[in-house]
Amino acid sequence: MDFLQPGTWAEALAARAEHPGAVPIAGGTDVMVELNFDRCRPPALLDLTRVSELTQWSVEGPAVRLGAGVTYTRIINELACQLPGLAMASRTVGSPQIRNRGTVGGNLGTASPAGDAHPALLAAEAEVEVASVRGTRRIPITEFYVGVKRNALEADELIAAIWINLPSGPQQFSKIGTRNAMAIAVCSFGLALYPDRRMVGTGIGSAAPTPRIAAEAAQFLAEGLEEAGLWESRAELPRSLAVEFGTRVKESASPIDDVRGTAAYRLHSLAIMAARTASWAWTDYRKAG
Numbered sequence: 076m077d078f079l080q081p082g083t084w085a086e087a088l089a090a091r092a093e094h095p096g097a098v099p100i101a102g103g104t105d106v107m108v109e110l111n112f113d114r115c116r117p118p119a120l121l122d123l124t125r126v127s128e129l130t131q132w133s134v135e136g137p138a139v140r141l142g143a144g145v146t147y148t149r150i151i152n153e154l155a156c157q158l159p160g161l162a163m164a165s166r167t168v169g170s171p172q173i174r175n176r177g178t179v180g181g182n183l184g185t186a187s188p189a190g191d192a193h194p195a196l197l198a199a200e201a202e203v204e205v206a207s208v209r210g211t212r213r214i215p216i217t218e219f220y221v222g223v224k225r226n227a228l229e230a231d232e233l234i235a236a237i238w239i240n241l242p243s244g245p246q247q248f249s250k251i252g253t254r255n256a257m258a259i260a261v262c263s264f265g266l267a268l269y270p271d272r273r274m275v276g277t278g279i280g281s282a283a284p285t286p287r288i289a290a291e292a293a294q295f296l297a298e299g300l301e302e303a304g305l306w307e308s309r310a311e312l313p314r315s316l317a318v319e320f321g322t323r324v325k326e327s328a329s330p331i332d333d334v335r336g337t338a339a340y341r342l343h344s345l346a347i348m349a350a351r352t353a354s355w356a357w358t359d360y361r362k363a364g
Contacts, residue, residue, distance in 0.1 A: 077119035084128040084206075087233060090121055092208045095230035097121040101129070101144050102176035104169065105185045129180065129235070137241055140204075143180025143234040150179070158239055160195040160246030160265055167191055167250050167260075180234045183219065186226040186285070193220075193286035194265030195248050196237065197278030204236040205229075213238065220285035244268035245359035247352035250280075251344045253335075261336040262344050264324065266352040268360055273297060273306050277349075282328035282341045289349070292323035296353060305357075309364040312357040321350035 079097060081087040091097065097119035100106045109115045123129055129144030132154065139157050141150075147165035151174070155162040161179070168174050168191050182190040183203060201216040205228055219227050228234070246267040252258035260281045267276035275293040280286050299316045300306055330341035 076117065078122065079119055080122040080125060082125045084126050084235070087121065087123055087126050088206060088208050088231075091233050092231045094119050094121065099123055099184060099233060102146065102173075102178050102181050104173050104177040105181055105187070123233075134241070139239050139241065141179060141237045141239060143183075143236055144178050145180075147174040147177050147179070157241055158195075158199070159242060160199055160248050160267055161192060161239065163246070163248035164191045164195040164250075164263075164265065167248075167252075179237055183226065183234055183237070184228075186220055186224050188223065188283060188285055189260045189263075189281040190286065191250065191260060191263065191280070194263050194278030194280040195246070196239070196265075197286055197288050198246065198265035198267040198276035199239050199242070200267075200276055202238040203234060204238060205232045206235045207231040207233070211235065217288060220287075223284050242267065243271040245356040245363070247356045247359075249348040249352050251336075251348065259335060262328075262330065262341045262348070264345060264348040264352055266349070266356055268356050270306060270360065273301055275300075277324065279324070279328055279345065281335075282330040282345055284329070287327065289324040289327035292320055292327055292349070295323050296320045309361045311361070312354055314354075317350040317353045317357075318346075320353050321346035321348075324349035 079090045081090050098117040099121045101123045129142045131142045132145050133140050147168045150165045151162050179192045182192040196216050202213040203219050204213050214227050221227050248265045250263040251261045262282045263280035265278035275297045277289040277293045325342045325346040328345055330338040332338050
């Protein structure tokens with residue numbers, strides 16, 4: 076197995092073009108597991124840890140450009156205000172050691188349905204910036220996941236950054252697992268309120284072949300808030316609205332039975348998490364008013 080270690084982004088893209096079968100590695104929290112269990116044996120590893128451009132983030136206009144190599148620990152410590160939903164999800168990732176190494180770019184590259192960052196990114200309507208020697212493009216997060224552990228990257232492309240709009244309202248994240256962290260999610264859910272557009276963002280994790288949104292449920296909740304005049308009044312969220320929202324989120328999922336939980340348990344958990352995150356986010360919205 077060859078080991079490639081570029082020092083700049085340009086060198087990384089050139090190496091990727093020359094070795095399309097190489098597996099990119101940054102934190103290694105997913106890749107090394109696959110190697111250690113001999114689940115994959117790529118012809119080469121493309122080490123990106125020396126590419127400083129990937130470890131930077133910036134606020135550019137209405138959005139945060141989050142470098143693919145920014146770790147979960149830095150998201151928690153540096154971006155909790157700008158990216159609250161993603162920071163909440165980051166706090167549930169593995170152990171402190173894993174959070175110190177793991178990156179959102181790696182989570183996207185692996186594209187596991189159970190990845191903790193995915194629901195928050197979906198709810199926040201993120202875009203994934205990918206690049207090759209041919210140029211740069213952005214992929215809407217809803218189009219990035221194309222199958223079980225498969226993403227929309229071309230063979231010569233690398234993930235450069237994630238673009239996430241600054242929140243116009245509260246965001247929430249919830250995860251069910253055998254314990255709060257150090258465990259793969261049985262299922263997870265992310266939610267974002269957009270008072271400026273009177274819309275709701277959603278993200279479902281570990282309850283379908285790919286991470287996905289609950290579009291019909293989000294529209295139902297947004298319209299329910301609008302019809303009741305709650306965006307303006309900031310009155311208490313009716314429990315019936317939250318519960319029905321949870322039911323519709325559940326209907327958007329298509330989980331399976333596996334060693335971590337049954338499909339029925341995942342559906343039940345999703346309904347509860349969706350109702351709770353809606354209530355929590357709405358409480359935050361009322362307080363902000």
